[in-house]
Amino acid sequence: MWPDRRLIDRFKTEFPIVLAPMAGVMDAELVIAVAQGGGLGSLPCAMLSAEKAREQVNIIRQRVSAPVNLNFFCHKAVDADPAREATWRQRLAPYYREHGLDPNAPINAANRAPFDAAFCAVVEELKPEVVSFHFGLPEPKLLQRVKGMGAIVMSSATTVKEAIWLEENGADVIIAQGADAGGHRAMFLTDDIAEQPGTFSLLPQVVDAVKVPVVAAGGIADGRGIAAAFALGASAVQIGTAYLRCPESKVTAQGRVALAQASDESTVITNVMTGRPARGVANRVMREVGPISPDAPAFPHAATALGPLKAAAEKQGKVDFTNLWAGQAVRMGKEMPAAELTRALAGAALVRMGALSQA
Structure with a gap:
């Protein structure tokens, strides 16, 4: 058929x-x-x-x-660019301070x-x-x-x-x-x-x-x-x-809530989460830093500095720094x-x- x-x-x-x-x-x-x-x-x-x-x-x-x-x-x-990484961490520094994190602490590199x-x-x-x-x-x-x-x-x-x-x-x-x-x-x-x-x-x-x-x-x-x-x-x-x-x-449970509450207007294409354009449900960092930011390091290095913020926010039940990739449907x-x-x-x-x- x-x-x-x-x-x-x-x-x-x-x-x-x-x-x-x-x-x-x-x-x-x-x-x-x-x-x-x-x-x-x-x-x-x-x-x-x-x-x-x-x-x-x-x-x-x-x-x-x-x-x-x-x-x-x-x-x-692409190898990480130390100067661009430093600029990116500086851009995210207010979020680090908000969550009691050290923006200069060593972080595991993004794995993609x-x-x-x-x-x-x-x-x-x-x-x-x-x-x-x-x-x-x-x-x-x-x-x-x-x-x-x-x-x-x-x-x-x-x-x-x-x-x-x-x-x-x-x-x-x-x-x-x-x-x-x-x-x-x-x-x-x-x-x-x-x-x-x-x-x-x-x-x-x-x-x-x-x-x-x-x-x-x-x-x-x-x-x-x-x-x-x-x-x-x-x-x-x-x-x-x-x-x-x-x-x-x-x-995650909080991610499911965000997806359930999403509408046809909820997704954006952003480079903030990884350094490469991707569509997902808009979260706090996408809205406030992007959705497209010239400061974001090349893929996948933008995700490195977001790792500690994602973990800290999710412990509070928030998806402020979580990439919820999803389409317009x-x-x-x-x-x-x-x-x-x-x-x-x-x-x-x-x-x-x-x-x-x-x-």
């Missing part, structure tokens, strides 16, 4: 629904639940060690006999490493059915190793130009990430967030520009959105925000088991598409 079965057949899933990899707020439990519901579970690995990733995949394999997607960042690593040879070896060992990348693609030799072990390679594009580049450089599937999507913008050929199109403007243009299947991502949280994506040429959808309030997610999230939600989304989409075909 799906108008395009290319990715259902390639992924070998029941439904063309991909769980968005959401680093920091999910682990194997959500991957397993979405897989049990018939979707493709995605494990975010950008903040994991090789050992932790191996442990998580083993848990998934023990619980479900379903395909899994491992997701990695492939940004160009790009895909490298060591992680490529882990991929070859674990043999995931799908490997997805954010911020472009890894160097050709690493990409060939990933493809050589049989994995389907996906990567995200935020413009048509990026989609064409991805296809030309070896991506098997392209995720069209609209500006309404939550989390880090996948931009890698541009740094101008003002030019980023929304999902339903970007999607049909990407579909027309490439031959590989396209996954729609951003602002899709119910059957209507899925049906609309397929009407515009998508072969699957990637959904993240709708799953944030599921019991299997690792969002955050209001449409549901508090229900992820497997049940996956089936409900697919069912509603099929009903909607059936009604449209009969109209």
Whole structure:
């Protein structure tokens, strides 16, 4: 009944629904639940060690006999700039004093490493059915190793130009990430967030520009959105925000309250939290320092100085310095088991598409 079965057949899933990899707020439990519901579970690995990733995949394999997607960042690593770090700490100093913290105390560096040879070896060992990348693609030799072990390679594009580049450089599937999507913008050929199109403007243009299947991502949280994506040429959808309030997610109690209270006007694109543009529910530091600040150090170093503030505020039940990445459809999230939600989304989409075909 799906108008395009290319990715259902390639992924070998029941439904063309991909769980968005959401680093920091999910682990194997959500991957397993979405897989049990018939979707493709995605494990975010950008903040994991090789050992932790191996442990998580083993848990998934023990619980479900379903395909899994491992997701990695492939940004160009930039060394911390001491002068810029000092300026950033000075900008945050009033918050440190407010929480009784020393802004000059040593802090553990933010951990968001790009895909490298060591992680490529882990991929070859674990043999995931799908490997997805954010911020472009890894160097050709690493990409060939990933493809050589049989994995389907996906990567995200935020413009048509990026989609064409991805296809030309070896991506098997392209995720069209609209500006309404939550989390880090996948931009890698541009740094101008003002030019980023929304999902339903970007999607049909990407579909027309490439031959590989396209996954729609951003602002899709119910059957209507899925049906609309397929009407515009998508072969699957990637959904993240709708799953944030599921019991299997690792969002904190105070974070769940903030998500439940959010509206269509609650999210902004900010560089304050990590140094790279990302969409999330606006918190105190985003509003007062950003949402875009020229003082923020390069990705991921802006997150380093925010670490102690995040921990201190969360102890008080606040999310003033917590990055609650979410898309513009955050209001449409549901508090229900992820497997049940996956089936409900697919069912509603099929009903909607059936009604449209009969109209």
